Amino acid sequence: MSLSILLGKASGVRNKSENLPTAIYKRVFLSRMRKHNARLSSYIPIAKPCAFYLIPTILGIMWTPTHAQNPAHIRLDSVEVVHTQAVKAVKSTAPTFTLDEKHFNRLGVTDISDAMHRLPGVNLRDYGGLGGLKTVSVRGLGASHTAVIYDGIVLSDCQSGEVDVSRYSLDNVEQLNMIIGDNDDIFIPARAAASAATLYISSFKASDATSPLDLTAQLKVGSFGYVNPYFRIGRKFSNQLSMNVIGDYTYADNDYPFTLTNGDYKTRERRNNSRMNSGHGEMNFSWHKSTRSDLAGKVYYYDNDRQLPGPVIYYNNSNTESLRDRNFFTQIQYRSTLSSQLSLQTHAKFNWASSHYEDVSGKYPGGKLDQRYIQREAYASACLLWIPAYRWAFDYSGDYFYNNFSSNLPTENFPYRHSVIQSLTARYRGDRVTVSARLLGSIYDCGAQKGTQAADYQQISPSASVSFQPFGDRQMFVRLSYKNIFRMPTFNEAYFYHFGNPDVRPENAHQVNLGVTLQTKGSAVLGKGVFTADVYMNRVTDKIVAIPYNMFVWTVVNLGKARMIGVDLTATQPFEIGRKQQITLTGNYSYQLAQPRTDRSSSEYNKQIAYIPRNSGNVTVGYENPWVNLSVHATAVGWRYATNDNNPATRLGGYMDMGLTAYRNFHLKGHDMEVRGDLMNILDRQYTVVARYPMPGRSWRISLKFTL
């Protein structure tokens, strides 16, 4: 769709002047409002590996949507399971980074995009403000290489291939987990293993309900007309059946001021036409049929009606564009322990998403542009886990999904695609070594009701990872992983009028990672620290790029090669400084050398890929105490370029964004209350992540949460 707009604007372009850039921006901006779904499979070491039901869990296969990956203590039937993120982070065979509900306060995380800054190797493309599109790319690969999984099922966007994470409010998130490559969680749908990086968003589960009636209500207010009420009602009907209902609404004017530099002048401007009106509702149920089987389901609806401020244009602050995104899906997940050796989980989902873009101007036919895009997906998956022996586990997963796409454009092709993805995974977990290997087979059958059909595609993609504990009891691990994966062309890339190319092939990525992880033993003062260091190399071939035929006519081809070499470091170290007082130091640093390597004679060759910073990092100091908990955090990002050829005119300077969070919990007549205040960008630095989309300066937010 975005594309449509790209070309919508570009059409004028063709006649010489409607500058393609505008067009491209639209494409970029619009193409990312997409959708969802998935689940978390995480490593959960347990106290006593006894009951057969727990065997999958021992093996690090915590799969059920009904049993949350609660960081602290999870009740799995009668067995207490102690699960620490730290252990997961160090033992994983491939880089795995986790942030949970507790971290959100402790680290002063304000929203999902802020959370992404706390993860190494992650670049968030942020168009600024609350309504601004935010997409996640990992280690220099494009955002469409990152799968986003919401409560167990992949959120898909067949049109643009990218998911706007700004849609998902942290208030409803229990845990975020970023996995780079394939790690040793093997009991997952095949599709969840079909991307270079995977961001798991896990929301509060129906089964989290502990009392007959749970109620959480929260109100947030902040700068630039921001109001965000949120509620969650959980009801436990019996030991088997629980349910929750979630609702939130966000309004924001988003008309934040920014400084525009124009030659020798600096002027203070405001973002215009950026109001956002958004609501989201969800209903979850969980039926814990027996100790051996669980059923969980969800109905989800999201509606965001927003104005688009567009890029900053000199001397022109008016804009009339608007975009309404709606998304409905329903999903169901069932898991069952069939025997002491066999477990099964199945998933099904139906997804509907619509984007409605409007602009008003005398230049459009009929005085306005009215473009509607709808995509649908039906999805089914089954995973079978077989544990023939104590140390061995095997998984077969088979997924099928069907996507189609329609719009009100006269040139619409009405494309569709049948996809079958299967995976076969084996894992061995010894005392000191864990090895897993997977073969992923993909079959894509593409078609369109009109016009040329995109090419079908089949491929086998291997991946393997190993983790080794070299020194006795010491919690130090060396990990090595390899993954080969590809991404299919999006419907825009394959079909979009005058832009798409039905012959375009998938973009291939090879990832190699070598890392060392360590959890220290700690002492009275020094808590257990967790440190990870990874070096990696990614190679991308058949990179899908849009090339200009001339300034006005662009088309999509497989042209590029790219190479990324990088280092990701993370550290977490708590200090116990007194009774009930703890300081936690958390930091990450990433170095990314991301280079186009298509053509030696090109001016892009071996330059830094557009918008990937060479250096970036984050430091957070959290101080927890009986009075007011505090967190100070700073994200620093080095220089970047807006162009692959690193044209000096397109250089974007580095910046540091610093924030301060204070929060406190109260108990009021047996109820929990939490008050939290955030000061964002306290240094009031003017910066842009994406050229021409200024970020807000200093701003504040206050939230009040009440739990019945």
Added chain:
Amino acid sequence: MKLHRLILAALPLLAFTSCSDDKDEPTAEETVTYKGIFALNQGNMNDNIPGSITNIDYEKGEAFQNVFQEANRRLVGDTPQDGIIYGSKMYIAVYLSSTLEIVDKNTLVSEKTIKLTGEGIEPRGLAAKDGKVYMSLYDGYVARLDTTSLSIESKIKVGPNPDQIAIAGDYLYVTNSDGMNYLNQYANGYTVSKIRLSDFSEEKRIEVGMNPTKIVSNGTDVFVIAMGDYTAANPAMLKRINADDTVEPLFNASMMAINGDKLYTVHSPFYEAPTTYSIYQISSGTSTPFTPSEIVSPQAIGVDPATGKVFISTMGGSYSDPCSVNEYTASGSFVRSYESGVYTAAFVI
């Protein structure tokens, strides 16, 4: 709310105005006088490259970059689209910025910036005669500006999507491209509006073919290019509008520049096909191909009537790299190449 919006919309202007007060006015000694021709560089907004103007003093063989910014300490805006010199002033239509910059033709010091408001706000093409400057507005209008008061007198409806304009005799010719309606094959365009200058009203519409965007005149003869739909099936076609308003197709061309009896044309197809160049003698109706050297991909063509020199801009490595402007003699032999700015899409001569 409405008022609030209005204020917001006016903010950049206000901010700008207030800032102008603070600025150190350039003193007379600092003012540079430019000679030769000017290249309008649209820039590349997506890559954060604003528009700029390059001065090419071809007698000296030198080019000066960012001359608007040098003269005014601020940017010309995003996507300067067209410019003309008329009287002592240069008029620059800045499409995305929605402004008309009026500057001194020699120093480029701005005399007035007209911010377009209401309907008719997207400046596109310019032409001038008898103390008036005419400007097409892509959202469906042509405006007339009085060069004494430097203010817009009136706007009349044309279009859809009027693009380039030209004046011959007592008439203004406006291409109605319907360029935004490409999904429906530019169905509501196909015409040139013939507008009487005497009372500034549309006399008739002349059917010229699909997607007319370019039009030139030497004061008598009018030539229009129907750009087609950028495919081989409907290639760009040069046509002549005769005095009796009949239209005569000539040959394929996608860019042109006129100087007296000579029409220089370039056909740079949007589909895969070689670029061709020709010099068309208007009086004899004969056309001679020529081969200008040093061209990667032509972006714009211009001719200086004073010397007959021809200028063709050609793209750099990418659309965020500076273009080159090549100078040729009237017969098309290469003289020199100059660097210009990013995406040189028009010349002001």
